[in-house]
Amino acid sequence: MRASMLRFIKSLTTSPSSHVLRRGYASEAVPERKVAVLGAAGGIGQPLSLLMKLNPLVSNLALYDIANTPGVAADVSHINTRSEVVGYASDAELGKALEGADVVIIPAGVPRKPGMTRDDLFNINAGIVKGLCEAIAKHCPNALVNMISNPVNSTVPIAAEVFKKAGTYDPKRLFGVTTLDVVRAKTFYAGKAMVPVAEVNVPVVGGHAGITILPLFSQATPKANLSDEVITALTKRTQDGGTEVVEAKAGKGSATLSMAYAGAIFADACLKGLNGVPDVIECSFVQSTVTELPFFASRVRLGKNGVEEVLGLGPLSDFEKEGLEKLKPELKSSIEKGIKFATQ
């Protein structure tokens, strides 16, 4: 997945776009696909919009934000790639931004400052996500929704409840984006295992906050003989990856560039699945029966209708089994908090 993303970015800088459209993303003509980014002018939204503009699977790119959209849309629209870009700048234009969308990516909402947990964002972001999901239910109920806004462990259940209330809920079409946890786990593992990072695979399961993020380094490939101490340190660094960035940015927000990259990887996987590309697998926080919790992140096979199959956890080490049991109460309460907010 990562290699193909890098390939298409490279190809776009060296080839005319007509050439790019013939490249191997699908054997037949590349179908029309509309992607909407909600929160497109933000720290994540801007580089994510750029990356979606570079993606040859996208034919229409709708950029929506409540502030600064016209400048971002004008800027991105000048790039000579396939998609047509339209900016939508106010609540009144949200419906048009969403109409006909195949994939809706939501990075709208406030980010953390040092000392905050993701749950501290709940009071502001829950309302933002609820409003945007009500509009999705009305204007593009069949879209695949990629939820980036934090706290993901609660915003995904909020979205599910909004869609249920509107009668449009399809669990196959709602995704919490946890790809950044996988991106981090791969990078940190490659550094310790001394293996080429592009070849690394590490599933990350659970949720997207602190100890609910559970990287399964026992299943990492290429295999490496790492000590228990190193695995413990890698696990902690992956769980604290967001905080590492929040602290380094010292009050100027959280991860934006690595998140845009991760969001673009996940949206690309959704588009490939919709287009019928086989064996597209990414980790995501989805409705699940893998554990007793109603939502859980694990590897998911993507297809023409979104989630084709939620894959199981596979064999866990004792350390991972312990981590799994430890994360459940926190994840459960974050899910319940989201459901309560959306149903009250």
Ligand SMILES: NC(=O)c1ccc[n+]([C@@H]2O[C@H](COP(=O)([O-])OP(=O)(O)OC[C@H]3O[C@@H](n4cnc5c(N)ncnc54)[C@H](O)[C@@H]3O)[C@@H](O)[C@H]2O)c1
């Ligand atoms: N899932 C993840 O792995 C992950 C990673 C990084 C950040 N995040 C989360 O993503 C969110 C955005 O982070 P950021 O750094 O881009 O923040 P930001 O403040 O830079 O950008 C947020 C954007 O959302 C817009 N916005 C606010 N309310 C809106 C609404 N109702 N409709 C449309 N747009 C609206 C703002 O105008 C702003 O442009 C935060 O909640 C952050 O915690 C998640």
Ligand SMILES: O=C(O)C[C@H](O)C(=O)O
């Ligand atoms: O840490 C944050 O607040 C942002 C995001 O969830 C991340 O993992 O980087």
